Amino acid sequence: MHTPVGQHVPVPETWSAILLVEDAVLIRLATAEALREAGFLVLEAANADEALTVLRGSTVIDVVVTDIRMPGAIDGLDLAQTVRATWPKLKIVIVSGDPLHERPPAPVDASFGKPVDAARLISCLKQIVARCTP
Amino acid sequence: MTSGADAAPDTVLLVDGDVLLRIVIGSYLRDCGYRVIEAVNAEEALRVLTQAELRIDAMLCDVELPGGMDGFALARRAREQRPSLDVIMTGTAARAADEAAELCEQGPQLKKPYEPQAVVDLIRRLRAERDRNAGR
8 A cells, every 4th residue: 555645644545646736726726636536646735845845754756747937946947856866766747838848858757838638647647657667 | 514425525625834734634634535625825725715616615724824814814804705614723733633633523424534643743753854854
């Protein structure tokens, strides 16, 4: 049984744990619920600083899905670079409303433009996770 | 709040500036059958509350919130928007865990998934781990 929020917290069996980083609350809500409906365990962060707090708190995350433009000290690209350097086994998906970021800085595992098609994102995440599953 | 096998889950709006607390309390409430909407501050909470199509049965809200509006002010604005909203104020992780446990006693599955002290212990452990790893 996968226990992404700690050994003492029982959680339902899921595909994987996604850390969703998005500052627009209604977009975050819609995306999180679509991913939960698809069977993912979803942890929500409103910005990159919160995302790093979650990652430093030892919750077991499999994939970080992050917006790029967010308020706070660092943006989504900085977050992606920090995640890659600090937690190299984590997979990273970036989401951007800016067409300049359609070619993502390496290395991320996938990128999407906004508005995100939930079905495509879910399919992508399942493929990413499947590649990681022994 | 309603319960029953075919009823839609009751919905709790969880407003707290501490992401670790939101994650643990949110997970706890989802485990006992609630739909949980998470907001980091009053601005996000009000944006959710103004969406008339979103049913919100209760708001679990920290007294201290980041940004210009505290929990009490948010509670007043929330009741203007939704006079029947059940507003529950919290000030500590222990209080938040106790109130979440109370919601689970009343709520969709009428049971607690586990004791609220486990929630408090987990929040404390995650915060300590975060502090040890700060700067990574």
